[in-house]
Amino acid sequence: MxxxxxxxxxxxxxxxxxxxxxxxxxxxxxxxxDGYPPYDLEKVGEDNYRITIAVAGFRPNEIKITAHQNHLVVTGRKGGDEADDQARYLHRGIAGRGFERGFQLADFIEVESASFENGLLSIALRREVPEAMKPRRIEIGAPANDRGLLPRLLGKKAA
Structure with missing residues (x-):
């Protein structure tokens, strides 16, 4: 519950x-x-990730991958005539139903590429943080208005 x-x-x-x-x-x-289709989320490197989705029975042209802002959607729709498919199969154990699987991506995560091999769809992701957003080290220097403070405290004129 x-x-x-x-x-x-x-x-x-x-x-x-x-x-x-x-x-x-x-x-x-x-x-x-609903865990269909099953998938894996994998951290491949410091800023690299991979989503692997088991899409047995689908062809690459029956799968659509859409990335919009921080949302990735993978959709699978079988093509062909279902009446012909029902007549050919004596037992159908491989799920071929359509699916839509969505993933929320963190800021600065971009889809790099996608590949399809042996019934597995792999989507490579990479974190690309802009230079302006990366932390930077700030050097500490003497404040401009305090440069003459020590000599004044000692009763001397600043040079």
Whole structure:
């Protein structure tokens, strides 16, 4: 049993966190029981990630990958005539139903590439933090108005 959490008190006392609260509310509403198609999330390197989705029975032209802002959507739709498929199969154990799997991406995560091999769709992701957003070291120097302070304290004129 899942209980939803009310973020209203936090929304009233914070500024600029609307997107975060929207993500938390959306995550609490989604149904985690449907695990189709199964997928793996993998950290490949310091700033590299990979999503691998098992899409057995699908061809690359039946899968669509869409990245928009911080949301990645993978959609699979089987082509062909289902009446012909039902007549050919005596037993159909490989799921071929359509799917839509969404992923929320953190800021500065970009889709690098996608590949399809042996029924597995791999999507390579990379974190690209702009130079302006990276932390930088600030050197500490003497303040301009304090350069003559020590000589004045000692009773000497500053040069």
């Amino acid at each position: 899942r209980t939803s959490f009310d973020f209203t008190p936090y929304r009233r006392s914070t500024v600029g966190f609307d997107r975060l609260f929207d993500l938390l509310e959306t995550a609490s509403r989604t149904d985690p029981i």
